[in-house]
Amino acid sequence: MSGLSEEIRRKVEDHPCYSEQAHHHFARMHAAVAPACNIQCHYCNRKYDCANESRPGVVSELLTPEQAVKKTLAVAAAIPQMSVLGIAGPGDPLANPERTFATFRELAQKAPDIKLCVSTNGLALPDSVEELAKHNIDHVTITINCVDPEVGAKIYPWIFWKGERIRGIEAARILIEQQQKGLEMLVARGILVKVNSVMIPGVNDEHLKEVSKVVKAKGAFLHNVMPLIAEAEHGTFYGIMGQRSPSPAELKNLQDTCEGDMNMMRHCRQCRADAVGLLGEDRGAEFTMDKVEAMEMDDAFLAEAMAKRKALREQIAAENEAKKAKAHAPQPAGVAVVTIHRRTATADFSQGRPVLMAVAAKNGMVAEHFGHAREFLVYEATAAGAKLIGHRKTDLYCDGGDTCGDGESVLAKTIKALEGCEAVLCSKIGYEPWGELEAAGIRPNGEHAMEAVEDAVMAVWHEMLAAGLLNPKTTAEAKRCA
C-alpha cells in the first residue's frame, strides 16, 4: 500500500493483518472471551470458532477477562513479535460488551504498546462506537457479506434484535443497516475499518463486487474476501446442505475484480478465535491457562518484556528502511537482477507472462524445508513485480526425520494444493518430492534459500524468462493453470 499518511502508516506498520509486509514479522493473538452471538450465519456452528475470523474448530479454552489479560501478557513476554491483541469470538465481541471492554481496559494499562483490535458482525456496532473510541481501538473488522437484504436472507436465518428473534429479509435489512451505520461512524472517528466478506458461490459471489464498491465509498481501509469453509462434519447449515466453497482460482478472480475498487487483503489465514503467533502458525498449545497461571509476572517483568518488544520493533523498522534504501540505490549492471527489474522494467521483460509460484516461507524469507512447510505463500510474478495472492495449506509432508520418507499420499495432497503453481521455492527439498513435483509440472527450486521472498520469486521469474519459458505463446496454458 503506497501513499499512506504518516498517521495511518504508524497504525498499520506492525499490524499483521492490515499490512502484508508486517505479517512476515509481527504476531497477533486472539483472546477468546466472547461466547455469545446475536445473529446466526449459515456458515457457523457455535460450538466451533467464529467463521468471521477463524477456521472451524473448537476454541480450546473460553477465558474470563482477567485470564485473557494474563495470557496476553504472558504471550507478549514470550513472543516479542506480538503486536496486536484481537477479540474475534468465538461469538461476537460486541454481543459480549462487558467481557470485551474489560479485557481491553486492563490490557491498555498493563501493555500500552499492544494494539487492540476487534472483529464483529456489526449488529451492535453503532451502540459500541463511543466505547471503542474511548479505548483507543484503532482497528475494527466488520464482516459484511451483502448490502442487499434478499441476498442476506440466504446467509442469515435470524438475528436477535431488541429482545426479539427476527427472521428472513427483515433480519438481513436490519443487520445491513447497522453494519453500514457502524462503518460510517467508525470512519468519521478516524478508526481504520477492514471489511471481511465470506465468498459463498451462487449466493453472494457476484454481489461482493457491489459490496466492495459500497464499503470503499464509505471509507473502509481494506477488503478481505475469504473463501467459505463448509464441511458436513462442522455441522453448519451450509456444510450439511452441501454448499460448496470457491476454488482458489474463483477466489483470486473475485479478489482481482474487487481490487479495482479498493485495497485487498490476500494474506488472511481465517484464524481460530484463540489463535496465537504469526499468521499461519498456531502456538496456542504453548500458552494454556494452567501454564499461564503458573507464571510470575511482576512490574519489572512486564517492563522488561515491553522493552524487548520495543527493541525488536526498532530493529525491524531499521531493516525495512535498509531494504528500501537498497532497492532505490543505483546498482552495478548484472549484480541484482530483481533490483534492475524493479527500476527499469523493459519491453523485453514485459513480454513475460504471469507465473504463479508457491513459497515455503518464514519471516519473509525462503527459509522452510519443503517437507516441513504447513502452508505455502502463493505469489504471482509478472514484469511489474511479485504480488502475494494467497496461501495454500498442506498437511505436513515430512515427519521431521532426515529424509522425506513415506508420505506419499500427503505429498499427493500437497501437489494438489499447489495446483496452478509453476514453481515451488523452498530452502531444501528431498529427492522424491522433487521428482513428483516435476512430474506434476511444478519446478522445485532450492536455489534461493534465505533470500527475501519477493526477490527470490522475481529472480526465478527472470530465470524462466531468460530460459524462454515465458513467451506469450504459453499464456493460454498459464491461464488454464491459474
Ligand code: CLF
Ligand atoms: Fe485478529 Fe482480525 Fe484483528 Fe487480525 S485476525 S481480529 S484483524 S488481529 Fe487477520 Fe486472522 Fe484474517 Fe482476521 S488473518 S482471520 S484478518
Ligand code: SF4
Ligand atoms: Fe458465528 Fe460469528 Fe456469524 Fe455469530 S457472527 S453466527 S459467531 S460466524
